[in-house]
Amino acid sequence: MTQTVLEAKDVYKIYDMGKVQVHALSGVSLKINKGDYISIMGPSGSGKTTLLDVLSALLRPTKGEILISGKPISKMDDNELARVRGKTIGFVFQTFNLIQRMTALENVMLPLWFQGVKPAGREERAGKILERVGLGDRVTHRPTELSGGQRQRVAIARALAVDPDVIVADEPTGNLDSVSGDQILKLIDDLNKKEGKTVLMVTHEKSIGKHAHRIIHLKDGKIVKNEKTRRN
């Protein structure tokens, strides 16, 4: 039986901008199962990033419910949500969002610290993961001493540190050249195929979207198409 890791039930996200109300999401329902590889695509302003934020519980919906492993987030307070999010979801951002002051290893250790892993275990685990993403020889480098592609690998390693079920990536190749971008996509593909990670990725490039098993097309805050790709 397939296990649902993330689920959106008739979700609305409405921003009150004073005179006008902006409906970023209007009644989105979506189930993401363990092992899925999903791309969210759509024109800018279609709500794809909002959907990603809401699904990954960074943002609470105005209406509707989000369930993480079957548990509704409306019943969790902010601190509990932070813990559940930290444990279940690994984030990869377009702009990496690494902490510049810290080495690659320290960056990867950070989420483990937040999860309460003991220091010795943290370092070992972070080292292994950096090796896994091909940066075994760059552990003591700071982000400024790394190329864009390498930085994104550190970010992926950081996302993987707590062994989350889901990897959420917002335009992960948006700031990379095509060679590095391809390498990052290959890494994400592997995580899904070889390690069974659920992947949820926002992109506006068709060629990248096609890496997924399913493409969710958004327009004006609504899902207009839920398309299976040939990769499935």
Add this chain to the structure above:
Amino acid sequence: MFDLETIKFAFTNLKRQRLRSYLTLLGMVIGIAAIVALLTMSNGLSIAIEEMFEGLGLDTITVQPGQQMGLSQAVSKSIEDEDIDIISNIVGVEAVAGFYEGAAIAKYRDRELSAFLIGYDPAQTEFIQQMGYLSLGSGRMLESSDLYSILISENFAKTALENKELTLKQKIEINGMNFRIVGLLEDSDMASGFGIINMVWITKNAAQTLFDIDEPVELMVKVTDESLAEPVAEEIEERLERAHGEKDVMVMTTGSLLESFNSVLGIMQAVLIMIAFISVIVGAIGIMNTMLMAVLDRTREIGAMKAIGATNSTILSIFVTEAALLGLAGGTAGVILGYIVALGISAVAGSFNFNLPIVPDPFVILFGILLSVIVGILSGIFPARRAALMDPVEALRCE
């Protein structure tokens, strides 16, 4: 919450902060330095005063005219010569010395000098010396038979004339009469500690017969044992009140003098420290400003940390710890600077012959550092709360 790792993390953050943000720590450094310097110096002052009074001896009693300490001395003439006999008759009194004081103009050739005459009974020389006065440098002390003989301090001898020193056996003219310098007193003399150098010591006999200073301005009484100081002082007060018909003298033991000096010092200390606290408040605003800048600078980082599982309280403790560390740094620098300032002032005081001992006090050090850490934490709470309550999505999208 404030575990070693948060402290380590906060420390890495601070290490990479821009230099300008540390400039706002100056207020804190100056405030703590002022407090430490003031506390240390007033401690030194109180030690110095205590030493002075101990030199005076805890077995001595001062009798002064008037009802309030120090004020009416110059105008009131309520002490009489006979009081010396009255006091001498009290059981437990070992010696009584009267000081017959007055101002005079001294002349050496054409040079006029203002002089402060002090007449005393040479029979009491030993007692007066015990109190720290009249330490002879050269020449001899006065004797009861002396009339036209004087003692002056070496310092006065050196500085009274522009290009010439006064020396032993020289004659100077006071109120038209010629006096001979028979002894020079050392500069370590207690009186020079109070900054009075133009003292001219004469015999009681000379004061009464040549200068018409008939009554002593001040009496010093020595008791046979320290424990008798208080009861004898009370007895003196009673007997003099009966003899004069009114309560017109102040009787103080060295112990009570010391106490009143210390209480004045305490009030002074409190006022100065209040002023220094204003500086600490400025320092607190500085830290708050630094932390607010840090929160703004690191908005995206805060968003990222929240996304990867940092709870609000984790973020809060990180920023509060950073503020506490800033306070610690400011406080430590302040304590060090405070001691340097105190040592500098002590050196200046030393060059004016005033001994101001500076002793590092663990209580003062701890107080300075603890105060700055607490102020740091308090001023860090508001910026830290701002960081903690940030919306992760907005923080991440912040440019």
